[in-house]
Amino acid sequence: MISVITGVLLITAAVVNLIAAIGILRFPDLYTRMHAASKAGTLGAGLMLVTIAIHSGEIEIASRALAGAAFFLLTAPISAHLLARAAYVAGIEPWEGTKVDHLKGHYTDKQGHLSSDDEKS
């Protein structure tokens, strides 16, 4: 029974990670690619760690695997935020299909100081 559950979880995790990889190739610019990398990547890696925890059946291994999954959930959004922010401050243009850009003109200098919405308009 446990091997069936771990098998299903592992295949799901692998498919999710595959979709994340395809998304990084298919999406048009850095900002949309970060969506694929941050969400699907986190869930895929997290599912694999949970699978390890279930499969091992030992507290020492399970606690470490679950701690790893928790840190994935904590750190993936931060790296996504930093990459997207750094790209925008460095002047990487969003894809031409971008509809609304409320961020435009709010970075006041190259150090990345950001003004609030009501300050400007």
Place this chain on the structure above:
Amino acid sequence: MSNLFLINVLMAVAWCAVLGSFTLMNLLFGFAVSSGALWLTREQYRTSKYFHRFWLVLGLVLLFLKELVLSVVRVAWLVIRPSRSLNPSFVSFPLTVTKAHEITLLANLITLTPGTLSVDVSDDNKTLYIHCIDVDDVDALRRDIAEGFERKIMEALR
């Protein structure tokens, strides 16, 4: 409120010390026993708010896990569907939460939920800028966040 959580953890550690074995199961069981003890004294020491908050935090965690799975399904569909029409946008979101840890939590939750990724917070902590991968109605998106995660965070952490 965080004091009660600390007391709860310390009582769990004391439970392990008395038993003489620090395994994860003993620690968890000690935590359960000590929260039971705190629950018994809820009349005398007014700990019922702590337990109320415990359920609110648990609800936030479950909401987050649900949204994470939904977000992966949605991104997966955007990835594998044949057409490539996307409507990405940078959207500004006026923040109601004010404290740094609440903004951090909200930004992290937004990143891991359907189609949204927090890019930056303005220097005066009033506006959060979000990148959305596929959005039709900006106002509906703002309303979803304000009435979903932001309200839940304020309920659970205040």
